Amino acid sequence: MILITGATGNVGRHVLDLLVETGCAVRALTRDPQRVMWPAEVDIVAGDLADAASLGPALDGVDAVFLFAVPGSGPGFVTAARQAGVRKVVLLSSGAVDDDAEVQDGPIASYHAEIEQALRASELEWTFLRPDVFAANTLMWTGQTKSGDVVRGAYAEAAAAPVHEIDIAAVAVAALTQDGHAGRVYELTGPESLTHAEQAQIIGEVLGRPIRFADLPPESVRQAMSAHVPAPVLDGIFRVWSASVGRTAPTTTGVEDVTGRPARSYRQWVVDHAAAF
Ligand SMILES: NC(=O)c1ccc[n+]([C@@H]2O[C@H](COP(=O)([O-])OP(=O)(O)OC[C@H]3O[C@@H](n4cnc5c(N)ncnc54)[C@H](OP(=O)(O)O)[C@@H]3O)[C@@H](O)[C@H]2O)c1
Structure with a gap:
């Protein structure tokens, strides 16, 4: 039995679908089972990674876990997993984690690194997926593309190599179902470096109408985002954006190395999500 946490999320939902397609016995964890509709063959359990005591039923009879990183959850999860006899854990970590840093740069890197450390210190077999920027982050532009042809944001020339969530999920499924991934750290990116302005242009090309990125002063964008994103996380996002201008x-070959097929392009990601824009 494979347990998928974060199964309602961008990546976890594809891990679930891909495993169901392969015929694996799959259990999915969510804090709110009433809210979700999954295929009949999926065993659905309620549980909260922030409360290790709630994980017993989810971990019972489980061999491998796809683990979503909830801040502070590492030690409690490791204890519960060991007690339940789990063998293998594939962690959705972050490309922000820096193995060479004495102190991680900001809270996102810190809490992922802490969970990695708890797994490294355990007897569990672990694999860390460290994706860089998700292509799905640009779903924050859908309100603007639906109501007009301009995406207003900060740092038009900030560059990233956005990675498709299906590619992250495919790497996770390989690590969950095959041998040879224990103790491996996979840095995952998309295939090409694109600026915010280029990403907006590609959305327009896929939709068949010109879409342009209009630069706003970072402080005003930060102000607007602060309604939904905690200040320390915002600090990290803006630091990364400004540093990447x-x-x-x-780019890495992590996706192809593990799955045998090249990482999907950002254009392909937009095609797959065109209805949202
Ligand atoms: N966005 C990026 O550019 C980027 C880059 C690198 C790494 N990452 C990392 O990737 C992860 C985000 O992945 P995603 O986009 O697939 O997730 P997402 O779409 O944000 O969904 C969050 C998932 O986490 C689950 N979850 C949250 N708190 C939980 C808790 N206390 N107990 C159990 N489940 C909990 C939610 O499940 P329920 O609500 O159903 O309980 C949901 O399935 C984060 O760790 C992020 O740091 C993101």
């Missing part, structure tokens, strides 16, 4: 974002 004028740079080419690094």
